[in-house]
Amino acid sequence: MPTPLSPRRRWAALAVLVLAVGLLAIDATVLYLAVPSLTRDLAPTATQILWIGDVYSLAIAGLLVTMGNLADRVGRKRLLLVGSVAFGGASALAAFAPTPEVLIAARLLLGVAGATIMPSTLSLIRALFTDPRERTRAIAVWSAAASGGAAVGPLVGGALLEHFWWGSVFLVNVPVVVVLLVAGSVLLPESRDPRPGRLDLLSAAMSFAAVMPFVYGVKHAVADGLDLVTAGAVALSVLAGTAFVRRQRLLQRRSQAPLLDVALFRVPAFSGAVLANLISVFALTGLLFFFSQYLQLVRGYAPLRAGLAELPATVASIVVVALVGLAVRRLGRGPAIGTGLAVTAVGMVAVAAAEGAEQYVWLGLALVPVGLGVGLAMTLTTDAVVSAVPPAKAGAASAISETAYELGVALGVALLGSLVTLGYRLRLTAPADLPEGVRDRIEDSLASALVAAPDHPEVAEAAREAFVGALQTTCLVAAALTAVAAVVAWRVVPADRV
Numbered sequence: 001m002p003t004p005l006s007p008r009r010r011w012a013a014l015a016v017l018v019l020a021v022g023l024l025a026i027d028a029t030v031l032y033l034a035v036p037s038l039t040r041d042l043a044p045t046a047t048q049i050l051w052i053g054d055v056y057s058l059a060i061a062g063l064l065v066t067m068g069n070l071a072d073r074v075g076r077k078r079l080l081l082v083g084s085v086a087f088g089g090a091s092a093l094a095a096f097a098p099t100p101e102v103l104i105a106a107r108l109l110l111g112v113a114g115a116t117i118m119p120s121t122l123s124l125i126r127a128l129f130t131d132p133r134e135r136t137r138a139i140a141v142w143s144a145a146a147s148g149g150a151a152v153g154p155l156v157g158g159a160l161l162e163h164f165w166w167g168s169v170f171l172v173n174v175p176v177v178v179v180l181l182v183a184g185s186v187l188l189p190e191s192r193d194p195r196p197g198r199l200d201l202l203s204a205a206m207s208f209a210a211v212m213p214f215v216y217g218v219k220h221a222v223a224d225g226l227d228l229v230t231a232g233a234v235a236l237s238v239l240a241g242t243a244f245v246r247r248q249r250l251l252q253r254r255s256q257a258p259l260l261d262v263a264l265f266r267v268p269a270f271s272g273a274v275l276a277n278l279i280s281v282f283a284l285t286g287l288l289f290f291f292s293q294y295l296q297l298v299r300g301y302a303p304l305r306a307g308l309a310e311l312p313a314t315v316a317s318i319v320v321v322a323l324v325g326l327a328v329r330r331l332g333r334g335p336a337i338g339t340g341l342a343v344t345a346v347g348m349v350a351v352a353a354a355e356g357a358e359q360y361v362w363l364g365l366a367l368v369p370v371g372l373g374v375g376l377a378m379t380l381t382t383d384a385v386v387s388a389v390p391p392a393k394a395g396a397a398s399a400i401s402e403t404a405y406e407l408g409v410a411l412g413v414a415l416l417g418s419l420v421t422l423g424y425r426l427r428l429t430a431p432a433d434l435p436e437g438v439r440d441r442i443e444d445s446l447a448s449a450l451v452a453a454p455d456h457p458e459v460a461e462a463a464r465e466a467f468v469g470a471l472q473t474t475c476l477v478a479a480a481l482t483a484v485a486a487v488v489a490w491r492v493v494p495a496d497r498v
Helices: 007-029 032-042 046-074 076-095 100-128 132-161 173-187 201-224 228-253 262-266 268-298 303-309 311-331 333-354 361-387 391-427 436-444 446-452 457-492
Strands: none
Touching (some): 007 076, 007 100, 007 132, 007 173, 032 046, 032 100, 032 132, 032 268, 032 446, 046 076, 046 391, 076 173, 132 303, 132 311, 201 228, 268 303, 268 333, 268 361, 268 391, 268 457, 333 361, 361 391, 391 457, 436 446
16 A cells, blocks of 8 residues: 655646646647648648547547556556657657648557556546545546646647647647656656456457447548448447447456446446536537637637637636535535536537627637536546546546547547538538639638638638538537436436535
8 A cells, every 4th residue: 555645745746647638638629720721731631631630539539448457557657657758759740740641640649649648647646636525626627627728729729820830739749748757757656456457458459449430430421421431330330339348248257357347337427427528528629629710710810819719618617626516515416517518508509609790709708608517517527437436446447537538529520520511511502613623622621612712702701601500500419419418417427415
């Protein structure tokens, strides 16, 4: 049994973990504002743009369960530091990518490195803070870094893009990684599962195969329509997912250590919290990915101004740290999660309405309930998941919570992003006299349309109107899904008070 750290040392160690998760969260969204400038330089297709934005979180989601178990075995601090080195190297590669394909590959490597960092952050918090009340406050700070980092990413990206090229949004990671390595080596304690069992590589491959083909199938359907490739990808995903669950149950019956303890999902508090976490992040990141493009390409904001325009959501998500304790004491955990998701749904509807308004103030006000609701829901769902397991299994449980988070990011960009792209193409009517190559680029995406038709203001205006209509519809879909999650959380997650 390791010697408990002093309160000052515990909170100093938490600061390092917050830096790590903030770096990962910012990197998930910092690219959003760079889409217009990298489109001019690299000329990616609409599908490649989605992959550039999505493959990072997709890789993290596919590997988190595996890396969480690996952290329990080799040591959470050790894996975090190794992953940080890899993250810095992949960031440098992404910064100087010469083609869309290289950038996608670099983002994939960033996701693999990020998957080694993220489970260690939350599992180390579980090991550091054994008192339930103190742990809830610590997780609130962690969640604020995760949700606030995702929201502040566009602001960081905007500030960099005002003065540097699009690759700067990746290169800035390198000095942060250096600070993380030095501080982590000094301040973080090592912890691991004393009886981890062997790492099941077959289950790891199955878990990855359950995620990747599904998202690929969605993207392929938007780009090329429903065909055998789409059907095959979705079928492979379902088969791999089914085989993965059956294998975990079989290992558990044999008293072997499964990669994922599927029995946990029979506990309503656990499964309800995981589902609520996934849907809240799904809605937020699906909104942010195209909202950043909306601010620049439709409203004509410079990158920094666009980042500042998203600041209300950032501030609101951070304010949750001060409100989470009061919400749990007054409402109980389940109703508080449901309330947070309901507030998010209201904010989504308000954003959809405000996107057609001329003045920004309505957009700014609409973003406040979105940030506040997501921040509250994320904090309490994460706390519910981590508190459900003993400290020795903290890495595996943390991986489940963070897989829900990253899968929500990946699916938010893939599904809601694909819905925006599809809605844009259905609404847009390009003039018949345009050259074939120009017509294809205009129908591909709004960013491509503005680059391909600079001398056709009527085409640019039609493209902007089509994009806004598609984005409004997508916001309403996200609001409906979030409202359903609010009802589920309210009815399924117990109203216990910490």
